[in-house]
Amino acid sequence: MPQLGLLLPSIVFVPFVAAGLALWAGRLLGQRSGLLMVLAAAASFLQCLHLAAGSAGARVMFVHEWMPSLHVALSFRGDPFGLFFALLISGIGALVGIYSLSYIPKLAPARVGRYYASLLAFMGAMLGVALADDLILLFIFWEVTSVTSFLLIGFWYEDDKARKGALTALLITALGGLTMMIGFLIVGITTESFSLQALASQTALRERLTSSPLFLPALLLILVGAMTKSAQWPFHFWLPGAMVAPTPVSTYLHAATMVKAGIFLLGRFLPIFGGAPSWAGILVPIGLITLLLGAAEAFLDTDLKGMLAKTTVATLGLVTMLYGLGAAGQDALQMLAHASYKGALFLVVGIVEHATHTRDIRQLGGLRRQLPMTFVLCLLAALSLAGVWPSVGFLAKESLYAQLLAGGPLGSWVPAWLVLCLTVLANAFLFAVACRLVFGVFLGEPTSHAQHAHEAGAGLWLPPAVLAILSLGFGLLAPNTGALVSHFSSASRTELHLSLLPDHWEPMLLSALTALVGIGIYVGRVGIERMRDRAQGAPTMQRVWDRFMEAVTAVAVGFSVRWQSGSLRWYLAGSLVFTVGLSGLAWQRAGISILQVPISLQEMTWYGLTLCGMLAFTGLLVARSSTRIGAAIALTSNGFLTALLFVVYRSPDILLTQILIETVSSIFLLLILYYMPLFRPEGTPPMRRLINTAVSVAVGFSMFAFIMLSTSPQFREVKNLAADYLTRSMAEAGGANAVNVIIVDFRAMDTNGEITVLVLVGLLVYGLLRARRKSA
Numbered sequence: 001m002p003q004l005g006l007l008l009p010s011i012v013f014v015p016f017v018a019a020g021l022a023l024w025a026g027r028l029l030g031q032r033s034g035l036l037m038v039l040a041a042a043a044s045f046l047q048c049l050h051l052a053a054g055s056a057g058a059r060v061m062f063v064h065e066w067m068p069s070l071h072v073a074l075s076f077r078g079d080p081f082g083l084f085f086a087l088l089i090s091g092i093g094a095l096v097g098i099y100s101l102s103y104i105p106k107l108a109p110a111r112v113g114r115y116y117a118s119l120l121a122f123m124g125a126m127l128g129v130a131l132a133d134d135l136i137l138l139f140i141f142w143e144v145t146s147v148t149s150f151l152l153i154g155f156w157y158e159d160d161k162a163r164k165g166a167l168t169a170l171l172i173t174a175l176g177g178l179t180m181m182i183g184f185l186i187v188g189i190t191t192e193s194f195s196l197q198a199l200a201s202q203t204a205l206r207e208r209l210t211s212s213p214l215f216l217p218a219l220l221l222i223l224v225g226a227m228t229k230s231a232q233w234p235f236h237f238w239l240p241g242a243m244v245a246p247t248p249v250s251t252y253l254h255a256a257t258m259v260k261a262g263i264f265l266l267g268r269f270l271p272i273f274g275g276a277p278s279w280a281g282i283l284v285p286i287g288l289i290t291l292l293l294g295a296a297e298a299f300l301d302t303d304l305k306g307m308l309a310k311t312t313v314a315t316l317g318l319v320t321m322l323y324g325l326g327a328a329g330q331d332a333l334q335m336l337a338h339a340s341y342k343g344a345l346f347l348v349v350g351i352v353e354h355a356t357h358t359r360d361i362r363q364l365g366g367l368r369r370q371l372p373m374t375f376v377l378c379l380l381a382a383l384s385l386a387g388v389w390p391s392v393g394f395l396a397k398e399s400l401y402a403q404l405l406a407g408g409p410l411g412s413w414v415p416a417w418l419v420l421c422l423t424v425l426a427n428a429f430l431f432a433v434a435c436r437l438v439f440g441v442f443l444g445e446p447t448s449h450a451q452h453a454h455e456a457g458a459g460l461w462l463p464p465a466v467l468a469i470l471s472l473g474f475g476l477l478a479p480n481t482g483a484l485v486s487h488f489s490s491a492s493r494t495e496l497h498l499s500l501l502p503d504h505w506e507p508m509l510l511s512a513l514t515a516l517v518g519i520g521i522y523v524g525r526v527g528i529e530r531m532r533d534r535a536q537g538a539p540t541m542q543r544v545w546d547r548f549m550e551a552v553t554a555v556a557v558g559f560s561v562r563w564q565s566g567s568l569r570w571y572l573a574g575s576l577v578f579t580v581g582l583s584g585l586a587w588q589r590a591g592i593s594i595l596q597v598p599i600s601l602q603e604m605t606w607y608g609l610t611l612c613g614m615l616a617f618t619g620l621l622v623a624r625s626s627t628r629i630g631a632a633i634a635l636t637s638n639g640f641l642t643a644l645l646f647v648v649y650r651s652p653d654i655l656l657t658q659i660l661i662e663t664v665s666s667i668f669l670l671l672i673l674y675y676m677p678l679f680r681p682e683g684t685p686p687m688r689r690l691i692n693t694a695v696s697v698a699v700g701f702s703m704f705a706f707i708m709l710s711t712s713p714q715f716r717e718v719k720n721l722a723a724d725y726l727t728r729s730m731a732e733a734g735g736a737n738a739v740n741v742i743i744v745d746f747r748a749m750d751t752n753g754e755i756t757v758l759v760l761v762g763l764l765v766y767g768l769l770r771a772r773r774k775s776a
């Protein structure tokens with residue numbers, strides 16, 4: 001199916017193209033530029049649907065050779081599991097785009113453009129993660145999600161909490177991504193393949209990996225990357241802190257995208273690592289701790305978005321635990337249920353905040369009359385969160401209990417009965433959270449915030465209505481939902497037979513027990529909150545992270561104060577001394593002595609010696625000049641004399657480059673000197689002069705030794721670099737001008753780095769000039 005394979009890069013890169021257009025359209029169309037996000041997300045969604053229907057469950061590939069010598073390819077894979085996540089990402093992305101059109105207040109056009117551009121770039125990166133087959137390509141998209149989420153979480157950058165939340169999320173996910181990258185490299189180098197499809201399907205590659213002594217380090221490094229992204233304990237604290245983002249962003253991060261990336265990665269690596277005892281030994285306890293901790297903290301929170309964020313942490317912990325237990329057939333069902341009800345609840349919270357200007361549940365209540373449509377939507381979504389019949393959340397909970405009761409080889413040191421009991425307790429906390437959302441916000445006596453509240457427009461309640469109806473519809477159509485999630489699950493040949501009337505009574509009994517315990521927790525919330533208040537000073541991972549960042553900042557400040565004095569002289573001297581020392585060490589290790597180099601006077605010419613003498617003389621003038629203008633003139637003269645050397649050695653292109661650089665830099669130097677303070681050479685302390693002299697002599701001698709060694713006969717016998725470049729320039733690069741070929745071919749990466757530095761400097765100068773113009 002080569003034609004279908006062409007859709008895969010289109011699905012990924014359409015949002016990136018739309019992101020570029022959004023930056024431009026924001027200035028022209030303002031808020032209406034959000035239509036670009038809706039159209040781009042809808043386009044990707046429809047392409048995913050077409051691909052899923054056209055492939056009929058078969059694997060669709062797009063492969064373009066990128067770096068074949070390193071086994072790296074630009075490859076995308078459209079299997080059911082990847083397409084399932086791509087459908088969630090693009091489908092909820094379209095609804096978030098519609099919601100944003102009415103939710104985002106009237107901002108400056110440029111800021112509106114940045115908002116939608118960041119969202120679209122984030123969507124494209126997540127689609128890339130879902131569909132990438134090559135590990136290096138997956139890592140690139142993975143890191144783009146970290147950067148774009150940083151921009152989205154810190155959108156209200158005027159707020160200290162937004163900046164802190166964005167920085168925390170970036171540091172944790174980016175550090176996790178780097179550790180994951182090391183794991184990817186170990187896997188790729190060991191197996192000589194970065195293809196996830198090849199690693200999962202070829203037994204020989206898996207055996208080569210599992211028999212390697214680096215197997216366990218690779219597994220641990222990749223798991224760290226997945227757990228940081230999906231907010232697993234002990235990294236779970238960054239996710240609630242990201243709730244400072246606009247509500248549509250929070251919805252998108254939690255319901256469909258970023259936090260599910262780590263879960264998706266676990267699903268991809270389950271066929272590769274799933275048989276290892278350490279896989280279950282790590283994922284089951286980590287997932288179980290995250291599940292219970294997230295559910296309990298969600299019930300104790302008072303911020304509506306914080307509550308929902310922590311229930312997301314709990315659900316992610318649940319799926320992580322299921323992957324550890326080998327119950328991969330549950331992943332699509334749990335993710336589908338979570339995406340539908342959690343997306344709806346986040347958007348409902350956005351409506352409540354929009355109407356009352358608060359998210360504190362202690363200041364809310366009695367909104368049922370003022371927000372009747374929002375109340376219905378919250379009730380439908382909360383039924384799924386609580387796992388109440390006949391929602392899709394009920395199906396997910398019943399299927400989960402049936403899976404845990406079925407037993408089988410857990411492969412973990414955690415007892416099966418303990419896993420079951422703690423899972424029931426965590427679900428009871430989630431049931432109590434659903435009760436708090438419904439009763440604490442919409443029922444009871446109206447508060448002062450409810451007096452002036454009014455129902456939202458269709459643009460705000462339509463997206464959560466779609467998701468809330470889906471959460472109910474997937475439950476009512478249980479057999480069809482079972483067939484759907486079985487098709488899209490990461491576990492092949494797994495069929496879930498879902499029904500609103502289960503065949504076995506044990507899961508129903510556990511559901512009833514969950515509801516009873518949940519009601520008890522909700523009724524006894526006052527006593528539980530008192531226990532929370534008494535434990536306010538207890539150490540948490542957030543406090544540990546804050547102390548760690550404070551220590552890092554203190555060390556950085558101390559280092560900067562000690563070594564970053566602001567003196568360009570000391571920076572230059574330090575760099576030169578380091579270079580000289582490194583060169584001396586290299587010569588010593590190679591057994592090279594300058595005294596052994598023969599000096600021949602036969603190749604010397606009178607004009608060459610004259611130029612060298614003039615260069616030395618102008619160099620001394622620069623050092624001994626009593627005025628800056630005199631030093632600048634001597635330095636410029638030195639540069640033009642250097643250009644004459646290129647005439648002697650017949651290098652006209654380098655000659656023209658040197659003349660151009662000297663001319664432009666001399667003009668800038670003279671302009672800069674005009675604004676500098678008066679130069680007083682007599683004020684230089686003797687010790688500083690001595691140090692300057694010593695550094696200058698050391699650098700001069702090193703350069704002399706380097707030139708003598710590089711032109712000595714024994715070095716020419718080893719390999720003539722100039723002749724080598726001249727030979728290879730035409731044969732390998734097709735260029736007769738060896739200098740140009742060296743710059744753009746042999747040293748292409750170095751040249752690219754220099755261009756990047758120049759571009760960054762240009763942008764910084766532009767920013768400084770623009771800031772000065774605004775201040776004026």
